[in-house]
Structure formats: structure tokens, C-alpha cells
Amino acid sequence: MTEQGKFAKGVVAQGFVAHSFVAHSFVAVGGGVLVLVALVCAITGALSPMANPSDFFASSLTLLPQAAANLVLALIGAVTTATGLVTARRGSAPAPLRVASIGGLLVLLGPGVLAAVGYLPFLLVSALAGDVAPLRNYLSPALVLQLVVVALVVTLLLSWIEQAVRADRGETSNRGLWWTWIAIAVPLVYTVSRVLMAIGIPDLSMENSSGAAGLGLGAAAAGGAVLTWGLIRPWGERFPRWMIGLAGKRVPVRMAVVPALCAAVLVLAGSRMLLSQMLADNPGIPNNVVVWLPIWLWPLWSFALVAAAMHYRLRRARAEVAIAR
Known part of the structure; x- marks a missing residue:
């Protein structure tokens, strides 16, 4: 070497x-x-x-x-x-x-x-x-x-x-990229289901309080999907031009990795409550595939977020090595 x-x-x-x-x-x-x-x-x-x-x-x-x-x-x-x-x-x-x-x-x-x-x-x-x-x-x-x-x-x-x-030996793999897309897709599916429930689609409507709470969680999930997208976008590595004072500067690696891991752990914790409510046949949750499928995907979302964070960290580390050379 x-x-x-x-x-x-x-x-x-x-x-x-x-x-x-x-x-x-x-x-x-x-x-x-x-x-x-x-x-x-x-x-x-x-x-x-x-x-x-x-x-x-x-x-x-x-x-x-x-x-x-x-x-x-x-x-x-x-x-x-x-x-x-x-x-x-x-x-x-x-x-x-x-x-x-x-x-x-x-x-x-x-x-x-x-x-x-x-x-x-x-x-x-x-x-x-x-x-x-x-x-x-x-x-x-x-x-x-x-x-x-x-x-x-x-x-x-x-x-x-x-x-x-x-x-790491620098091997390239598309697995991390695919896991990142899964971590983006699952929360978006959850968001769509909650929007449909909130606007009162037949067989999906919930009481007003539950619908509003679900809409708020759906919006948070959509925001998480956008941030996860940043793990594979240039603005996830360098701050965009509209961020005055930070524009063009490199995003600290842990500023992206740590929140992704925190979200993964919290999603896994939350999936227990949601899945237990589904298994208990909670009358407040409509028995419709549009409702229960996104909930069953939460554990997958958690795992995908960890894999996405690892993919981002490996990619940034390889870039650091390339710059150092």
C-alpha cells in the first residue's frame, strides 16, 4: 500500500x-x-x-x-x-x-x-x-x-x-441503495393510507380525532421519507444553496446517520403498539388492506433505515478516502 x-x-x-x-x-x-x-x-x-x-x-x-x-x-x-x-x-x-x-x-x-x-x-x-x-x-x-x-x-x-x-474493502453493491428506496417507499405508503382515512374514503373512515392524529403521523412519515431520500441525493452530502451560511459545506456524517438510526429504533418500538392493536382486532381500526398493510411493513421500514444509514456511511467514508488520496 x-x-x-x-x-x-x-x-x-x-x-x-x-x-x-x-x-x-x-x-x-x-x-x-x-x-x-x-x-x-x-x-x-x-x-x-x-x-x-x-x-x-x-x-x-x-x-x-x-x-x-x-x-x-x-x-x-x-x-x-x-x-x-x-x-x-x-x-x-x-x-x-x-x-x-x-x-x-x-x-x-x-x-x-x-x-x-x-x-x-x-x-x-x-x-x-x-x-x-x-x-x-x-x-x-x-x-x-x-x-x-x-x-x-x-x-x-x-x-x-x-x-x-x-x-470496508471498497466493494460496490446495490443492496444498500435498494434498502434506501424501501426505507423511502414504506413511509409514503403509510402516508397515503392515512390521507385516505382522513378524507373519509368509504370503508376507510375513522372518527375525527383518530383521523386527525393519523394524518399528523402520515405527514411525519412523509417528512421522514424526504429526509431518507437525502441519504442518496447530493444535498444529503453538501448543504443546498438556499441554506445561508451552510451552502456548499459538507454535511457532517453523523448529522445524517444518527437521526436515521434513531428513527429506525423508534419505528420498531412503535410497530409493537400498532401491530398489537391490529392483532387485537381494535374496532377503531378499519379492517382494510389499505390500513393494515402499511402497519405490517413498519418492521421492514426499521430494518431498511438501518441498512440505508450504513450504505450512506460507507459511501461517505469511501469519498473521504478518495479525497485524502
Whole structure:
């Protein structure tokens, strides 16, 4: 390898090392927090915030007895901490350990966290108008832990992507591009279905409040699709000309990758609630393929977003290497 090639590889490696130290420390500490919460609840007999059936933001651990819930929470936290420590020491963790930590954290992820993030802007506007009562729900300890879980999953996924970048040999593949288009198409399908429901198409109409909420979620999904499109467009790499002060400057990689990963995790969390409502035959949801098909596609949307983020990161890393050469 030439000196220029070594320097180019070093550019990527330095970014990886800088990210690794902070990321792995956070993963180790975050896992320790979950273990600590489980131990405190087990010793004091307090109700676990992650297994409190009266809390909208609790996790699926509500299905377990408190003792079992504390044990599961402690085990997941311990595996997560081990992943952070092993990766910090060796530079990477065995794939089974990473999968176990991410899978365990996803078990803890409750559907309420998507609603909390999605409705926060609306509630903040309402608070400015004088209605602050709904914001008190955000004081939930379970929600705080849910946000920690989201951050841990995103960090682990980002670390996995960075390791893939470091090991990249420059092979080209269209798979990432196809996954990006899937991540664009699914939310647009969801948006169309919600618009049809909101305008009262026969056999698709819902009550006014549900229709308005669905329309708002559809608009958010459409916005997400546009941002995902940016992962394969020039304006996703350099700020467009109309952005005064930023025009022509390179978009920071993590400004695109991290939101995509956050959206993927939140979409997966939200899909649990939507799918459970479908399986429970919720009378408020019309039994029509236009309604239920987009909901069943949400897990695919989540996976596609992760793949799209990885494709974007690999492509930007190759561009950085090319510039360094």
C-alpha cells in the first residue's frame, strides 16, 4: 500500500477510534444503570419502572412477575455492559455478544417512546399556550429509561456501522441503495393510507380525532421519507444553496446517520403498539388492506433505515478516502 493509501486509511481509523472511546464508555455505563435499577428495585421491593403496568411508558416486562422482570433487566444490563467493555478493550466485540445486547435492549423498548417523541412538539406548543398538564407525563421514570435504551441501541448500531467502515474493502453493491428506496417507499405508503382515512374514503373512515392524529403521523412519515431520500441525493452530502451560511459545506456524517438510526429504533418500538392493536382486532381500526398493510411493513421500514444509514456511511467514508488520496 502506498503512503497516500495508508494516510487515507488512517483518516477513517482515527475517526473510528475517537468514536469508539466515547461510545463504548456510554454503552458500559448505560448497561450498568440498568443493572443498578434492577438491583435497587429487587432489594427495596419497589415496583420496577420498566415493569409498571400503570405506566404507559413501561416495557414488555410488565408481562412478567416483578422478580423475573428485575432479573431480566439485570441480565440485559450486564450483557450490554460486557459488550461495551469488551469492545473498548479489543476494538470489537464478538457478533453474538453484540446481537444479544441489541436484542435484549429491544425487548426493553416500549411502544410509548415513539408517541412521546412524536407528540412532544405539539405538547410544547400547547404548553406555551398555557396547557402544561400533558407534559407532566414526561416525568415518568420509565420514559427516562426508555430514552436511555434508545440511545444505547443507536450507539451500538452506530459502533457496528463504524466497524464495518473500518473493515470496508471498497466493494460496490446495490443492496444498500435498494434498502434506501424501501426505507423511502414504506413511509409514503403509510402516508397515503392515512390521507385516505382522513378524507373519509368509504370503508376507510375513522372518527375525527383518530383521523386527525393519523394524518399528523402520515405527514411525519412523509417528512421522514424526504429526509431518507437525502441519504442518496447530493444535498444529503453538501448543504443546498438556499441554506445561508451552510451552502456548499459538507454535511457532517453523523448529522445524517444518527437521526436515521434513531428513527429506525423508534419505528420498531412503535410497530409493537400498532401491530398489537391490529392483532387485537381494535374496532377503531378499519379492517382494510389499505390500513393494515402499511402497519405490517413498519418492521421492514426499521430494518431498511438501518441498512440505508450504513450504505450512506460507507459511501461517505469511501469519498473521504478518495479525497485524502
